Amino acid sequence: MRIACPNCNKEYKIQDEKLPVGKKIAVKCPACKNRIIIDLRSKSDQKKSPQASNPDEKQNTAVSFNKKSLSGMTLKYGILRTLGDLPVMPQIVQKAQEILANPDSDLKELSRLIEIEQAIATRVLKLANSTYYGMSGKVASVQHASVLLGYKTLGELITLAGISGLLGRSLKGYNLNSEELWRHSIAVAIGSRIIASRKDPEFGNEAFFAGLVHDVGKLVLDQHVYQRKDDFEMVMGDGQQTFLNAEKKILGFDHSEIAFELCQKWQIPSNQRVAIRFHHYPSKSKGHELAYILHMADCIAMMNGYGTGNDSMMYEMEEGTLEFLCFQDKDVNAIRSQVLESVEKMLEKMPAA
Ligand SMILES: [Fe+2]
Ligand SMILES: [Fe+2]
Structure with a gap:
């Protein structure tokens, strides 16, 4: 999974197996030391209990990208492979x-x-x-x-x-x-x-x-x-x-x-x-x-x-x-x-x- 720190915008890749599916966790940004919230709950669970009643938590929730979709070099090479x-x-x-x-x-x-x-x-x-x-x-x-x-x-x-x-x-x-x-x-x-x-x-x-x-x-x-x-x-x-x-x-x-x-x-x-x-x-x-x-x-x-x-x-x-x-x-x-x-x-x- 790729995430971006909402404070300094630095991007990270975290191995999927290290992430507890269905939970909400907090990690520290290695660059700016900001506390980042990663919400791993399903979209429907997130809707049932909307995140962040606390504004601080809302502000610190990481931007995470759809892990099912390809990105980076994998996607780029995939696109280039189909040059035709x-x-x-x-x-x-x-x-x-x-x-x-x-x-x-x-x-x-x-x-x-x-x-x-x-x-x-x-x-x-x-x-x-x-x-x-x-x-x-x-x-x-x-x-x-x-x-x-x-x-x-x-x-x-x-x-x-x-x-x-x-x-x-x-x-x-x-x-x-x-x-x-x-x-x-x-x-x-x-x-x-x-x-x-x-x-x-x-x-x-x-x-x-x-x-x-x-x-x-x-x-x-x-x-x-x-x-x-x-x-x-x-x-x-x-x-x-x-x-x-x-x-x-x-x-x-x-x-x-x-x-x-x-x-x-x-x-x-x-x-x-x-x-x-x-x-x-x-x-x-x-x-x-x-x-x-x-x-x-x-x-x-x-x-x-x-x-x-x-x-x-x-x-x-x-x-x-x-x-x-x-x-x-x-x-x-x-x-x-x-x-x-x-x-x-x-x-x-x-x-x-
Ligand atoms: Fe352009
Ligand atoms: Fe342009």
Whole structure:
């Protein structure tokens, strides 16, 4: 059984055979010496005699995790062993990214990609006509779009059109409807590009794609979070914990670790993969610039209301992020309004699939 001390949050694993089933016991936290109450009674017994008439006891009751469910490395390896069941990146998106990354490729290769996929072509056309791309209503065909918007932008349109079905899903474990993850992903993609382009305009497309898929780990973890809904509610019940912290406490790892593995399977280049791995704590990335960019864009998306749940306002930008990227507070405000305006323009023609 894994428990967390309610005083110092330190987590411990206690061998199940050492625990007296059906009883309530007290142990001392080895780290802070706080007295921890562990309630091992069944849920129905706990209901019959609600714990802790004494507020002190209530406060010291340990956060314990469902011992029937797997967690930590066992669960992580279990998920990774079934790589074949993980979400598949649409082939068209993979192809478009390959073409964009190859300096010798050209517009013809991209156009050929969508010729056979009518549904994608329709979405590309719709998106090309959004005010975001400045061509409102003027683009009549995909060929026309490629001439007016250029090769890189066409690649981006194919990517967006191809991936919207994957990111536009509802996630019941995370409590997200089908629009929320999509809007958040678009906001982080746009923010990442705006931030990256301030550093180096060439860097914009790479940052856009990494921002778009940065939270794909949630697609994989959703069913496992859902199965442990009670544990998540218990950990997050006091409103003091983010979903990210709860993932760590309950599962033993978070969605960025799973996203990293998934991106490996999708053959996403290492620079983007590492950035996605550290998008919540870029200071651990050993100075990876794109990780800081994704983190800043993620926080800006949440500040703008494009979050992924009720706890969005609790996420804070990691200390040192602005200094690392050589930005000041006034830059955050400017980028924030730029993102807000751009996301609305893009989403008007591109709701989730
Ligand atoms: Fe995330
Ligand atoms: Fe995110």
